[in-house]
Amino acid sequence: xxxxxxNDNELVPVIxxxxxxxxxxxxxxxxxxxDGVDLTVHRGEFVAIMGxxxxxxxxxxxxxxxxxxxxxxxxxxSGKNVAKIGHGRAAKIRNREIGFVFxxxxxxxxxxxxxxxxxxxxxxxxxxFRHLQRASKVLTNFGLQNREYYFPYQLSGGQNQRVxxxxxxxxxxxxxxxxxxxxxxxxxxxxxxxxxLTNIHRAGNTILMVTHNPELLxxxxxxxxxxxxxxxxxxxxxxxxxxxxxxxxxxxxHRKKYRKKGKK
Amino acid sequence: MxxxxxxxxxxxxxxxxRMRTILTTLGVMIGSFIISLILIVxxxxxxxxxxxxxxxxxxxxxxxxGQQHSTTGMETFSPLQIPSVTVLTETDFxxxxxxxxxxxxxxxxxxxxxxxxxxxxxDNVSIVATNADFPKMLNLKMTxxxxxxxxxxxxxxVLGEKxxxxxxxxxxxxxxxxxxxxxxxxxxxxxxxxxxxxxATGVDIDKTAFISMNSGVKFTGDVKQIGQILIQADNKxxxxxxxxxxxxxxxxxxxxxxxxxxxxxxxxxxxxxxxxTITVAALIFAGISLLVGGIGIMNIMLVSVVERIREIGIRKxxxxxxxxxxxxxxxEALLITLTGGFLxxxxxYGAGYLISVQFSLPVVFDYYIFVVGLGAPLAIGLVFGFSPxxxxxxxxxxxxxxxxx
Ligand SMILES: Nc1ncnc2c1ncn2[C@@H]1O[C@H](COP(=O)(O)OP(=O)(O)OP(=O)(O)O)[C@@H](O)[C@H]1O
Ligand SMILES: [Mg+2]
Numbered sequence: 001x002x003x004x005x006x007n008d009n010e011l012v013p014v015i016x017x018x019x020x021x022x023x024x025x026x027x028x029x030x031x032x033x034x035d036g037v038d039l040t041v042h043r044g045e046f047v048a049i050m051g052x053x054x055x056x057x058x059x060x061x062x063x064x065x066x067x068x069x070x071x072x073x074x075x076x077x078s079g080k081n082v083a084k085i086g087h088g089r090a091a092k093i094r095n096r097e098i099g100f101v102f103x104x105x106x107x108x109x110x111x112x113x114x115x116x117x118x119x120x121x122x123x124x125x126x127x128x129f130r131h132l133q134r135a136s137k138v139l140t141n142f143g144l145q146n147r148e149y150y151f152p153y154q155l156s157g158g159q160n161q162r163v164x165x166x167x168x169x170x171x172x173x174x175x176x177x178x179x180x181x182x183x184x185x186x187x188x189x190x191x192x193x194x195x196x197l198t199n200i201h202r203a204g205n206t207i208l209m210v211t212h213n214p215e216l217l218x219x220x221x222x223x224x225x226x227x228x229x230x231x232x233x234x235x236x237x238x239x240x241x242x243x244x245x246x247x248x249x250x251x252x253x254h255r256k257k258y259r260k261k262g263k264k
Numbered sequence: 265m266x267x268x269x270x271x272x273x274x275x276x277x278x279x280x281x282r283m284r285t286i287l288t289t290l291g292v293m294i295g296s297f298i299i300s301l302i303l304i305v306x307x308x309x310x311x312x313x314x315x316x317x318x319x320x321x322x323x324x325x326x327x328x329x330g331q332q333h334s335t336t337g338m339e340t341f342s343p344l345q346i347p348s349v350t351v352l353t354e355t356d357f358x359x360x361x362x363x364x365x366x367x368x369x370x371x372x373x374x375x376x377x378x379x380x381x382x383x384x385x386x387d388n389v390s391i392v393a394t395n396a397d398f399p400k401m402l403n404l405k406m407t408x409x410x411x412x413x414x415x416x417x418x419x420x421x422v423l424g425e426k427x428x429x430x431x432x433x434x435x436x437x438x439x440x441x442x443x444x445x446x447x448x449x450x451x452x453x454x455x456x457x458x459x460x461x462x463x464a465t466g467v468d469i470d471k472t473a474f475i476s477m478n479s480g481v482k483f484t485g486d487v488k489q490i491g492q493i494l495i496q497a498d499n500k501x502x503x504x505x506x507x508x509x510x511x512x513x514x515x516x517x518x519x520x521x522x523x524x525x526x527x528x529x530x531x532x533x534x535x536x537x538x539x540x541t542i543t544v545a546a547l548i549f550a551g552i553s554l555l556v557g558g559i560g561i562m563n564i565m566l567v568s569v570v571e572r573i574r575e576i577g578i579r580k581x582x583x584x585x586x587x588x589x590x591x592x593x594x595x596e597a598l599l600i601t602l603t604g605g606f607l608x609x610x611x612x613y614g615a616g617y618l619i620s621v622q623f624s625l626p627v628v629f630d631y632y633i634f635v636v637g638l639g640a641p642l643a644i645g646l647v648f649g650f651s652p653x654x655x656x657x658x659x660x661x662x663x664x665x666x667x668x669x
Binding site (some may be wrong): 065100108110119 | 582
C-alpha cells in the first residue's frame with residue numbers, strides 16, 4: 001500500500017470467497033469437497049495451494065474458475081457476485097478473466113499449436129487472422145515461434161505445458177489457475193515452467209497454483225494448506241507484491257491496467 | 265453468432281476426420297443427386313409435353329380411342345399409351361361421320377411390321393392406315409409428293425421424313441419401292457418433320473408409314489380394325505358433339521368401357537397429372553434415401569461428440585458458451601449436408617444433361633430444383649444435426665475435462 005497512484009479498484013480483491021461449500025451427492029453419499037472456505041486473493045499474488053489428495057484443491061480451483069458453482073456461500077470476483085450466475089455469463093467470464101493450466105495440458109490434439117493458443121480468442125470478438133497474430137506473438141515470448149504449426153503430439157511435455165500457459169495468457173486474464181502444472185514433468189522442465197509462471201507473476205498477474213511439490217513453494221508469494229475441504233494454514237511469504245512490481249518484464253504488455261498504473 | 269469462427273472450427277474438425285467426412289458427404293450426395301435428377305428429368309418431360317401440345321399445330325380434335333380395361337383403375341386416356349386394341353368398327357366410323365357438326369373425320373388402323381427396300385430393313389415400324397382427312401386435320405406439310413387418294417386401288421405409301429431418310433437415304437424417294445409387311449408399296453409422298461414424338465395421334469408421325477384404308481385392310485382380312493378415330497368439329501362448341509358421339513358409339517358396343525372419347529387438348533393435362541404422380545412417387549423414394557443419409561449424419565455426429573467430449577470440456581473451459589458449442593457441431597452437420605447437396609445437384613445436372621440429350625428433352629434450370637436440391641439436404645442437416653449438437657453443448661465442463669480415452 002505504498003503506491004499513491006493506485007485507485008480504489010486495486011483495493012478490491014480479485015477473489016473473495018466467504019464460507020463456500022461444495023457438496024457432491026445427496027443424503028448418505030454426500031461428500032463435502034469444500035466445507036466452509038474463506039479466501040481473499042489480491043491482484044498480483046502468487047498463491048500455492050498444498051494439501052493431501054482429495055482435500056478439495058481441484059474443486060476449489062474449479063469454483064474459482066467458474067467451471068463449477070458452489071453449493072453454498074459467497075463468491076465475489078473483483079467485487080461482483082458470481083456465485084449464482086448462469087452458464088452463458090460464466091462462460092464469458094471464463095473467456096475474459098480466467099486462464100486455466102492443467103496437469104495434462106488439455107490441448108486439442110487435432111489443432112495446431114497456434115490454433116490451440118488462439119482458441120480462447122475464437123470465442124470472443126475479432127478477426128481470425130488477428131487472433132493468430134496475437135497467438136504468434138505470445139508463442140514468440142515463450143520461444144515457441146518455430147513450433148506454431150506443430151501438433152501437440154509432436155511436442156515434448158514441457159513444450160506442451162508452455163503452449164498451455166500461452167493459451168491461458170492470450171486473453172489477458174485477471175486470474176491464472178494452474179492445477180499441478182508440473183505434475184507430468186521432470187525437474188528440469190518443471191523449472192522452466194516455474195520460471196515462466198514467475199515471469200508472468202512479475203508482470204502483475206494473479207496466479208493460483210495447486211502443487212504437491214514442496215520445492216516449488218519458493219516461487220510463490222503465499223502458501224495455503226488445505227485439509228478436508230477447509231483452509232488449514234495460510235502463510236504470506238511476501239507482502240502483497242502487486243504494489244511493488246515495476247516495469248521489469250516483457251509481459252508488461254499483457255497487463256493493460258498494470259501498465260497504466262506503472263507508467264504514472 | 266460467431267459464424268466465421270464457428271465455420272473455421274467446423275472445417276478444421278471436418279478436415280481432421282477426412283475419410284469419415286467424405287463418406288458421410290457421399291451419403292447425402294446420393295440422396296440429393298437422385299432428388300435433383302428426378303426433378304430435372306421430370307421438369308424436362310413436362311416442358312416437352314406442354315410445348316408439344318400447346319404448339320401442336322392443329323385444332324383441338326376429338327379422339328375416340330379403343331382401350332384396354334383398366335385394371336389399375338387409372339384412366340388410360342394418355343398419349344403415351346399407343347392404342348393397340350382395335351375395338352372400333354367401320355359402323356362406328358360411318359355413323360359418327362354422319363353426325364351433325366363433324367367437319368373432318370379420320371380413322372386410324374395401327375399396324376406394326378417391318379419395312380424394307382433394297383438396302384435397309386426396319387423392324388417394328390409403326391404403320392398407320394388412314395384417309396385423306398388425316399393430313400388436313402393435323403396440318404401436315406409435305407416435303408415432296410402428295411397424300412394418297414382414298415379411292416386409289418394402288419399400293420401407295422406416305423412416309424414420315426425420318427423414316428424416309430432411314431429407309432431410302434437422301435436420294436429422290438418419290439416412286440421408290442418399299443416392301444411393307446411383305447407387300448410392295450410405291451412412295452408417293454414424304455411428310456415434313458414435326459419433331460413431336462408425343463401427340464394426340466399416338467404415333468411419332470416422323471417415323472410412321474401411312475397407307476390408305478384400302479391398302480390397310482389387305483393385312484387384316486378385309487376387316488377395318490380401327491384403333492382410333494380423329495374428329496374435327498365445324499364449330500368450337502363441341503361438347504354437344506362429344507355427347508352425340510358417345511351415344512352413337514355406345515349403341516354399337518355392349519361394353520362402353522372398351523373405348524373413350526376425349527379432346528386432344530386434355531391429353532397434356534392428363535399427361536402432366538400422370539407425370540406428377542410418377543414424380544411424387546419417385547421423390548418419396550429419393551426422400552427416403554436422403555433420410556438414410558441424414559441418419560448417417562446423426563450417427564457420425566453422435567460418435568464424433570462422444571469422441572470429442574474432452575475437446576468440448578477444453579472449449580468450455582476457455583470460454584465457449586453452450587450456444588457456441590452447439591453452433592460448431594450443427595455447422596459441421598450443415599457443411600456436410602450442404603456440400604453433399606451441392607455436389608449431388610452438380611452431378612444431377614451432369615446426368616440430367618446426358619439423359620435430356622438422349623431423349624431430346626429440354627434441360628430445365630428452374631429455381632425450385634435448386635431450392636429442393638439444396639434445401640432438402642439443408643433441412644436434413646438441421647434436423648439430424650440438432651440433437652447431437654445439443655448433446656455436445658450440454659456436457660458439464662468438469663465431467664468433460666476428466667474424460668479420458
Ligand atoms: N464430481 C464429483 N462427484 C463426487 N465427488 C467428487 C467429485 N469431484 C470431486 N469429488 C470429491 O471431492 C473431494 C475433493 O476432490 P478434489 O478433486 O478437489 O481433490 P484434490 O485435492 O484435487 O485431490 P488430488 O490432489 O488427488 O487432485 C474428493 O473426496 C472427491 O472424491
Ligand atoms: Mg486435484
